[in-house]
Amino acid sequence: MIFTSITFFIFFTIVLVLMVLIRSAKGRIWMLLVASYIFYGNWNANYVLLIFMYGLWGWGLGLAMYNATTPARKKFYFWLSVTLSLGTLAFFKYANFIGENFAQLFDMSKWQQVDVVLPVGISFFTFHTMSYLIDLYRGKIGPSRDPIKFFLFVSFFPQLVAGPILRASSFLPQLDRTLRITWPNFVSGTQLFIGGAIQKSLFADHLSIFVDQVFRSPEIYSAGTLWLAVAAYSMQIFCDFAGYSLMAIGAARILGFELPENFRMPYLARSVSDFWHRWHISLSTWLRDYLYIPLGGSRHGPTRTQVNMFITMLLGGLWHGASWNFVLWGALHGLALGVHRAWTGWRERRGQPAGPAAPVWVFVGWAATLLFCCLAWIPFRSPSFETTGIYLRGLLPGGDGIVWYHTPTLVILSLAVLWHAAWQFAPRTVARLPFRPDELTTWPAMLTLGHAMLLLILLVPLNTQPFIYFQF
Amino acid sequence: MTERGARAAQAAPQGLGRVLVRVLLALLVVLGSGELFVRAFVAGPSPQTYDPDIGYAYRPESDLFQSKEGFTHLHLNSRGMNDREIAPRDGRCRALVIGDSYTAALQVRREMNFTSVAERIDPHLDVVNAGRDGLFLGDMHKVAARLIPELRPDVIVYVISERAVDTDITLPGFNVVVDPRSGRIVDAVMQVEGQETLKRVFGPILNHSALATRLAAQFKPMVVDAMAQFETWRRDFNWAGAAQATPVLTATPRPHKEDVLTFIFRRFRGQAPAALLYVNGLNYGPHRKARIAATSSAAQVMAARAAAAAGVRMYGTGAYLIDSLARTGEPPFGFQNALLPGGHLNVTGHEAMGHALVDLLHEMGSELVDSCRAP
Numbered sequence: 001m002i003f004t005s006i007t008f009f010i011f012f013t014i015v016l017v018l019m020v021l022i023r024s025a026k027g028r029i030w031m032l033l034v035a036s037y038i039f040y041g042n043w044n045a046n047y048v049l050l051i052f053m054y055g056l057w058g059w060g061l062g063l064a065m066y067n068a069t070t071p072a073r074k075k076f077y078f079w080l081s082v083t084l085s086l087g088t089l090a091f092f093k094y095a096n097f098i099g100e101n102f103a104q105l106f107d108m109s110k111w112q113q114v115d116v117v118l119p120v121g122i123s124f125f126t127f128h129t130m131s132y133l134i135d136l137y138r139g140k141i142g143p144s145r146d147p148i149k150f151f152l153f154v155s156f157f158p159q160l161v162a163g164p165i166l167r168a169s170s171f172l173p174q175l176d177r178t179l180r181i182t183w184p185n186f187v188s189g190t191q192l193f194i195g196g197a198i199q200k201s202l203f204a205d206h207l208s209i210f211v212d213q214v215f216r217s218p219e220i221y222s223a224g225t226l227w228l229a230v231a232a233y234s235m236q237i238f239c240d241f242a243g244y245s246l247m248a249i250g251a252a253r254i255l256g257f258e259l260p261e262n263f264r265m266p267y268l269a270r271s272v273s274d275f276w277h278r279w280h281i282s283l284s285t286w287l288r289d290y291l292y293i294p295l296g297g298s299r300h301g302p303t304r305t306q307v308n309m310f311i312t313m314l315l316g317g318l319w320h321g322a323s324w325n326f327v328l329w330g331a332l333h334g335l336a337l338g339v340h341r342a343w344t345g346w347r348e349r350r351g352q353p354a355g356p357a358a359p360v361w362v363f364v365g366w367a368a369t370l371l372f373c374c375l376a377w378i379p380f381r382s383p384s385f386e387t388t389g390i391y392l393r394g395l396l397p398g399g400d401g402i403v404w405y406h407t408p409t410l411v412i413l414s415l416a417v418l419w420h421a422a423w424q425f426a427p428r429t430v431a432r433l434p435f436r437p438d439e440l441t442t443w444p445a446m447l448t449l450g451h452a453m454l455l456l457i458l459l460v461p462l463n464t465q466p467f468i469y470f471q472f
Numbered sequence: 473m474t475e476r477g478a479r480a481a482q483a484a485p486q487g488l489g490r491v492l493v494r495v496l497l498a499l500l501v502v503l504g505s506g507e508l509f510v511r512a513f514v515a516g517p518s519p520q521t522y523d524p525d526i527g528y529a530y531r532p533e534s535d536l537f538q539s540k541e542g543f544t545h546l547h548l549n550s551r552g553m554n555d556r557e558i559a560p561r562d563g564r565c566r567a568l569v570i571g572d573s574y575t576a577a578l579q580v581r582r583e584m585n586f587t588s589v590a591e592r593i594d595p596h597l598d599v600v601n602a603g604r605d606g607l608f609l610g611d612m613h614k615v616a617a618r619l620i621p622e623l624r625p626d627v628i629v630y631v632i633s634e635r636a637v638d639t640d641i642t643l644p645g646f647n648v649v650v651d652p653r654s655g656r657i658v659d660a661v662m663q664v665e666g667q668e669t670l671k672r673v674f675g676p677i678l679n680h681s682a683l684a685t686r687l688a689a690q691f692k693p694m695v696v697d698a699m700a701q702f703e704t705w706r707r708d709f710n711w712a713g714a715a716q717a718t719p720v721l722t723a724t725p726r727p728h729k730e731d732v733l734t735f736i737f738r739r740f741r742g743q744a745p746a747a748l749l750y751v752n753g754l755n756y757g758p759h760r761k762a763r764i765a766a767t768s769s770a771a772q773v774m775a776a777r778a779a780a781a782a783g784v785r786m787y788g789t790g791a792y793l794i795d796s797l798a799r800t801g802e803p804p805f806g807f808q809n810a811l812l813p814g815g816h817l818n819v820t821g822h823e824a825m826g827h828a829l830v831d832l833l834h835e836m837g838s839e840l841v842d843s844c845r846a847p
């Protein structure tokens with residue numbers, strides 16, 4: 001049940017009606033929990049048990065850890081919960097990857113594939129549960145005593161399968177106040193949802209038609225086509241994921257919840273470090289708080305800092321999928337962050353100010369970052385190392401491949417450039433969106449929203465593509 | 473009630489009325505600009521009209537605009553064909569070409585499609601294009617039966633492809649009727665689908681509004697998906713009245729594909745001298761090279777056996793299409809605004825197909841009337 005389907009529309013309408021009809025706060029939480037399980041069960045009913053188990057051990061071991069009388073016991077419960085969460089993730093997501101690589105490394109007989117379907121969104125709800133348990137262990141938050149609220153935290157349907165990654169510290173308190181649907185939340189949430197749907201259905205899905213074809217057989221295309229496909233994929237993955245996140249935030253807001261911001265125009269970043277403050281923010285902050293800092297962060301000198309950063313990005317890459325291509329993508333970003341840090345340090349040592357640089361350097365920084373991020377998407381998107389190699393060789397001029405400049409892709413990329421330019425140079429205009437409830441009957445609002453809805457309905461590709469991040 | 477309260481009570485309905493009028497006006501503006509936008513950039517009103525035999529046909533003298541693959545404005549003739557008006561044959565060899573979207577060729581200008589190319593290559597040919605997108609293999613003989621009395625073609629060429637011979641005839645809606653006593657196939661027909669009935673009902677709106685046509689096309693799959701989902705829920709939760717899953721195959725084993733094809737091809741032969749032109753799919757390699765796709769080749773072999781059994785000649789087009797790619801460097805299928813390569817024949821592909829059609833007719837010429845023999 002993806003957000004852009006009519007099935008989700010019916011499902012969400014029923015949830016809204018029930019939210020209005022059910023008067024008690026506890027009843028609404030129960031209803032949202034059941035709705036979340038139905039939402040997940042619609043994809044695979046058997047795995048509802050899995051997400052229930054995550055809730056059960058997260059809640060149970062969390063309480064046990066909190067109530068533990070000795071530090072040893074507390075540690076035991078903590079590591080048990082981490083092992084259960086990571087072990088389950090490893091089994092479903094990495095068993096075959098690890099097995100195949102071990103078999104290859106030690107020249108063993110062929111690895112017998114584990115026949116298992118990867119549960120949608122497992123990486124996300126594993127991280128939800130872990131963030132709660134780690135924060136609880138660190139004493140940053142108190143335990144959730146109400147299992148229903150905790151189960152809802154783990155399985156809340158708007159963000160269940162592709163984030164943003166929730167923190168217990170921001171979500172659980174929202175369940176303690178009165179849950180209700182308000183008109184202002186409904187108006188702004190709906191507009192966010194429409195905005196996300198436009199990004200996903202009008203931009204990402206149309207780009208995927210071109211991208212999928214080119215990445216399927218890059219060897220037959222000209223260098224120009226391959227460069228265009230790199231740009232198209234960079235925009236596709238952003239619009240797909242940011243669009244999904246916006247829809248999740250919008251749907252949650254309609255229900256009265258606030259989810260964290262996940263994207264802040266990442267392709268306007270002026271450095272790789274800046275990129276990670278704008279791209280998948282809920283993941284990058286998760287990795288910072290629960291991996292980079294526990295590894296030592298920047299507390300043990302420059303070399304160790306570089307190593308910690310590299311390890312964090314490497315594992316961040318692996319989190320996206322069980323493939324060496326994702327590891328390579330993570331490693332590239334780790335290296336780039338290292339280079340950026342070394343460069344910044346070198347400039348500081350030379351006494352150059354840390355403040356804003358001259359416009360020309362800002363532009364160079366932005367262009368270099370954009371080029372790096374776009375090229376780094378090649379291994380991320382390619383199905384194998386071999387394809388990555390073919391693709392990178394094809395980018396060099398001089399080939400005789402088929403020249404294909406997909407017209408809708410050119411139109412969408414032009415619109416994307418305008419959109420980014422507006423964000424950069426006319427932030428006040430952008431800030432007028434979403435419209436406030438009292439502005440809804442003004443001509444600008446009616447025509448903007450009317451045309452947005454119409455375009456969405458008219459131009460959504462007939463074969464709706466699943467969200468890219470569902471696979472992670 | 474205070475004076476202020478009374479004024480407020482009076483003003484409220486007036487304010488609401490104004491708002492409603494404004495919303496209605498905005499809706500009209502949005503719908504109007506939507507109609508203009510669709511007509512300018514997406515597609516024109518539907519040129520289709522309900523046809524009880526073959527689902528739908530093109531309306532005579534209708535205009536067609538599409539931007540899905542390529543960007544074309546076409547005018548269909550008084551018979552609803554993507555062709556010029558039928559002229560007196562003047563001693564020319566008349567070939568009637570029947571097929572699906574490859575033949576209808578709505579993606580290229582009329583002068584560029586393969587039937588026009590064939591006439592350009594050999595002016596002694598009068599090629600009539602009776603293609604219709606989505607025309608089902610089992611329905612092609614019906615189109616021929618309608619046109620033969622009027623057009624009196626010297627030969628009928630049926631254009632087929634992998635999809636027609638391998639996929640379409642296995643669809644659940646395709647009924648193969650077998651005589652239980654003899655075990656022989658007596659009919660093979662596609663049920664007119666529910667969506668065609670919808671077209672009949674909404675036809676008048678769709679023929680005049682591009683916006684309505686587009687909306688109908690957009691919503692149909694979503695509605696079908698939602699209905700399927702609802703049905704799944706009904707079955708999963710065992711609700712009363714839940715329909716059983718539609719069986720993909722009937723209880724009686726369906727005859728082998730090749731036997732079904734033989735039956736259909738025999739029908740073709742029974743009407744007039746007939747030939748089959750098989751549109752091959754290609755697999756592309758580096759340096760603008762291609763070969764016939766394995767699945768296309770396998771389907772072609774099966775269709776060729778069925779054609780031989782039915783006594784109908786069949787010609788492949790793979791060599792022409794591959795040669796065209798090698799010569800021009802342009803793939804024969806695909807468009808810059810859709811897939812490249814992929815999808816329907818483009819101008820390069822139609823040029824190659826035109827040559828294939830001419831060679832087919834010349835090769836068959838000796839079996840046909842004098843006017844059809846190669847000059």
